Amino acid sequence: MVKTSEGTFAVDGQELYTKTWLPDGPPVAKLIVVHGFSDHVNNYVDFFPTLASRGIAVYGFDQRGWGRSVHKSSDKGRTGPTETVIGDIVAFIRPHLQPGGNDKNDKNDKNDDDGLPVFVLGHSMGGNEIATLMAATLGSAHETAVVRHVRGWLLEAPFFGFPAGETPSALKITAGRLAGRLLPHFQLKHVIPKPYLTRDPDILARLCEDPLCHDTGTLEGLSGLLDRVNDIAQGRVRPTTSVKSVWLGHGDADRCTDFVASKRWFDTATAAVPDKTFRCYSGWLHMLHAEPKAERELFYRECGDWILERAGHNSLPAKAVDAPAAAAEPRAAAISTPSEEDSAVIAPTVEANPKSSATEAKL
Numbered sequence: 543m544v545k546t547s548e549g550t551f552a553v554d555g556q557e558l559y560t561k562t563w564l565p566d567g568p569p570v571a572k573l574i575v576v577h578g579f580s581d582h583v584n585n586y587v588d589f590f591p592t593l594a595s596r597g598i599a600v601y602g603f604d605q606r607g608w609g610r611s612v613h614k615s616s617d618k619g620r621t622g623p624t625e626t627v628i629g630d631i632v633a634f635i636r637p638h639l640q641p642g643g644n645d646k647n648d649k650n651d652k653n654d655d656d657g658l659p660v661f662v663l664g665h666s667m668g669g670n671e672i673a674t675l676m677a678a679t680l681g682s683a684h685e686t687a688v689v690r691h692v693r694g695w696l697l698e699a700p701f702f703g704f705p706a707g708e709t710p711s712a713l714k715i716t717a718g719r720l721a722g723r724l725l726p727h728f729q730l731k732h733v734i735p736k737p738y739l740t741r742d743p744d745i746l747a748r749l750c751e752d753p754l755c756h757d758t759g760t761l762e763g764l765s766g767l768l769d770r771v772n773d774i775a776q777g778r779v780r781p782t783t784s785v786k787s788v789w790l791g792h793g794d795a796d797r798c799t800d801f802v803a804s805k806r807w808f809d810t811a812t813a814a815v816p817d818k819t820f821r822c823y824s825g826w827l828h829m830l831h832a833e834p835k836a837e838r839e840l841f842y843r844e845c846g847d848w849i850l851e852r853a854g855h856n857s858l859p860a861k862a863v864d865a866p867a868a869a870a871e872p873r874a875a876a877i878s879t880p881s882e883e884d885s886a887v888i889a890p891t892v893e894a895n896p897k898s899s900a901t902e903a904k905l
Contacts, residue, residue: 544564544566544591545566545594546562546564547561547564548561548562549561549562553629554630556606556611556630557613558611558630559582560583560602560634561583561584561601561603562599562600562601562602563591563593563594563600565594565595565596565597565598565599566595568597569658570597570598571597571598571658571659571660571661571693571855572598572599572600572601572638572658573593573598573599573600573601573661573662573663573849574660574663575590575600575601575602575603576605576631576665576671576672577605577609577665577666577667577668578664578666578667578668579701579732579734580732580734580756580758581608581609581665581666581667581668582604582610583602583609584609584610584754585752586832587745587831587832587838588838588839588842589841589842590602592839593842593845596850597855598846598849601634601638603634605621605627605631605668606626607619607622607760609754612754616729618756618758619756619758619759619760619764620729620762620763621760621762621766623763624769627763628671628684631672632688635660635688635692636687636688639688658853659693659694659853660691661692661693661694662692662695662696663697663698664698664700665698665700665829666699666700666701666798666799666828667701669697669698669699669700669701670700670770670771670774672695672697673702673774673779675688675689676695676781676782676785677778677780677782679782680782680783685782689782689784690784692785692786693786694786694787694789694817694852695785696789696845696848697791698791698792698830699791699792699798699799699804699828699829699830700790700804700807701798701799702774702799702804702806703799703800703802703803704771704799704800705797705798705799705800705802706800708797708798718761718768719768721761722760722762722764723765726760726761726762727761727762729758729760730758730759730761731757732757732759735797736749738797738798738827738828739798739828739829740828741826741833742834742838745829745832774807777810777811779807779811780811781812781814781815783814785815787818787852788818789818789819789845790804790807790808790818790820790821791820791823791845792804792805792821792823792830793823793826793827793830793833794822794823794824795824796826796827797827798827798828799828801822805822817852819848821844823841
């Protein structure tokens, strides 16, 4: 039975909400989760309990300005600049890289996971943030304290650009950045249409009623996000040479974040990463973890398989699920085709569940 607990951790005088999902027995790996815009760690359906049931201890927190880390209305979307955002993530990850260094508020934690491999997952805005962290300069404080010690990084539909038809005008972006310098804490709504997020009608209804998904940003926070997107688009965000493994999954029907930008970043920025996987989910929307039941369970299984394989425990069973009808036959659009020079690297990497008809390109 999966054990859950809640707590807080303090950073720069801020109390941020945390939640932990622990396996019934000794864990074999840790996963640190970084959520997206207008999101929170309790908004991931059965993703984290499913991973914990396979031996992966999951640790998440509501970022500054989001979820249960908001204590008053003026906190909504008040993330601070990029330096603060990345500093919060580093502060949360760092104790989990140390033996016995888990959440001090977690009464279920018996310190029986010392020395376990640590993985980091970022969804949407969170993917944008961990990509920025992965690019920390070799030898810098963040790289030496965190990046070089993380076994693998997973990016779920990362916000690397706006999809076609959703990009704000250049004038609006320029005006927003200028206003962000003058009125950094000014709040404004940025509403993402809920039907863009998932095709599951029950989850869609829950999202529409969730008061923690407040769609409120600050000019400072939104400007920082746009600056990071621009850095990614300009090729300035590349994983440092100590990054060992990267997995990136994106739905090609996503209308919140740009599938094409994710594929471009993967093809160019991760060239020096020795172990990398790009996964196209054909026809899926933005929240891969919240798509219709059979599909999201396929996503859970693939993420779990990838983590466990790199943790040396790929024999641990996954919850049995049926592949969705849309994935019954492999389609060319769902394949990331490797170059000839990469084919030698693909050969020894076999898909963890041969019964799944979904296709990965493992480079």
